[in-house]
Amino acid sequence: MATIEVQRQVLPILGSPNQGARFYNPELPASEPFVPGHRTCAGCGPSIQYRMTSKAAGDNTILIGPTGCMYVANSSYLCTPYNVPWAHTQIGSSGSFTSGVAAAYEALIRKGKWKGAFPNVICEAGSISGALYRNHDCLIICYDNEQYANTGIQASSRTPYGGMTTFSPPGPKVPEAKKLFPKDLARMMAAGHPHCYVATSSVGYPIDLMNKVRKGLNHRGAAFLMVYTPCQKGFVYETPRSIDLGRMVVECGLYPIWEWNPEQREFDYSFRPQSMRPVSEYLKLQGRFGHLHAEHIATIQQFANQQWQMMGVALPEALIQAADAKNVANMAAAEEAAVIAETV
Numbered sequence: 001m002a003t004i005e006v007q008r009q010v011l012p013i014l015g016s017p018n019q020g021a022r023f024y025n026p027e028l029p030a031s032e033p034f035v036p037g038h039r040t041c042a043g044c045g046p047s048i049q050y051r052m053t054s055k056a057a058g059d060n061t062i063l064i065g066p067t068g069c070m071y072v073a074n075s076s077y078l079c080t081p082y083n084v085p086w087a088h089t090q091i092g093s094s095g096s097f098t099s100g101v102a103a104a105y106e107a108l109i110r111k112g113k114w115k116g117a118f119p120n121v122i123c124e125a126g127s128i129s130g131a132l133y134r135n136h137d138c139l140i141i142c143y144d145n146e147q148y149a150n151t152g153i154q155a156s157s158r159t160p161y162g163g164m165t166t167f168s169p170p171g172p173k174v175p176e177a178k179k180l181f182p183k184d185l186a187r188m189m190a191a192g193h194p195h196c197y198v199a200t201s202s203v204g205y206p207i208d209l210m211n212k213v214r215k216g217l218n219h220r221g222a223a224f225l226m227v228y229t230p231c232q233k234g235f236v237y238e239t240p241r242s243i244d245l246g247r248m249v250v251e252c253g254l255y256p257i258w259e260w261n262p263e264q265r266e267f268d269y270s271f272r273p274q275s276m277r278p279v280s281e282y283l284k285l286q287g288r289f290g291h292l293h294a295e296h297i298a299t300i301q302q303f304a305n306q307q308w309q310m311m312g313v314a315l316p317e318a319l320i321q322a323a324d325a326k327n328v329a330n331m332a333a334a335e336e337a338a339v340i341a342e343t344v
């Protein structure tokens with residue numbers, strides 16, 4: 001039997017004079033693979049990410065994800081917002097499931113048993129290293145809501161220093177709630193799988209996010225994308241501020257946006273937000289940080305300053321000063337956090 005060449009889709013990169021273009025881009029496709037009617041919280045960052053991601057990928061796409069908010073709230077009996085083929089996998093097997101889907105489509109096309117272009121295969125995290133290592137033709141996305149949300153907001157290795165969760169409450173012995181800084185998952189993926197396209201993005205930068213989805217899908221082989229997706233329930237913020245948080249976390253240096261170039265084997269740190277801010281501006285919008293004292297906020301600022309320096313950005317004097325606890329005020333703590341919580 002003759003072997004048929006697999007035709008892959010090549011998605012055009014969205015032109016935008018401004019990488020921070022926010023709400024409107026005339027080149028956006030009209031298709032909506034993620035439709036209204038989902039059951040996630042109002043303002044849910046992962047849902048916003050899903051809509052952008054699936055829009056960028058288009059209708060010839062297969063979505064795969066393990067148990068989590070996006071596959072529990074979104075796959076109630078006889079009800080789903082996915083307008084393309086999708087699968088909800090066991091919690092630890094989405095990477096291996098995705099490997100099977102990508103390999104199966106390739107085999108079916110080569111044998112003439114499936115007519116049409118190779119689909120965009122998108123997996124949302126879980127047992128992913130094997131899929132990246134074997135270089136299956138798929139894009140793996142980690143929607144990073146910095147905790148375990150669908151089981152009731154427990155701390156994860158991505159929960160930031162100082163972040164309050166049900167597993168990391170502040171108290172007399174650990175007033176900052178969480179002592180450990182988050183695991184640098186995306187850089188781990190780049191370091192361990194240097195043949196893959198790896199990048200970070202945020203829902204605060206839709207065009208950047210959608211272009212990275214397309215670059216990851218255009219890359220021949222496996223790709224990994226980690227996206228900041230605020231969780232309204234766990235972060236405790238006013239619902240309309242999801243996109244604001246997605247920009248501020250970058251402007252504060254707490255979520256560096258970068259790409260790993262697998263051909264040249266180097267990081268690209270050229271993304272720059274329009275402004276740089278002290279971390280306190282980001283922290284004060286969220287009830288999960290309402291307990292922090294000045295020294296904790298200064299510690300987070302030191303971390304952010306290290307991130308800026310890692311990207312080769314010269315630090316303005318204001319950010320150097322903000323890393324000294326003497327120059328920082330306590331969060332107004334209980335009252336302000338309670339006010340924020342009351343509004344959501």
Ligand code: SF4
Pocket residue numbers: 039040041043044045046047069073145149150230231232233234
């Ligand atoms: Fe989204 Fe968080 Fe609500 Fe889950 S708990 S649906 S991640 S906002």
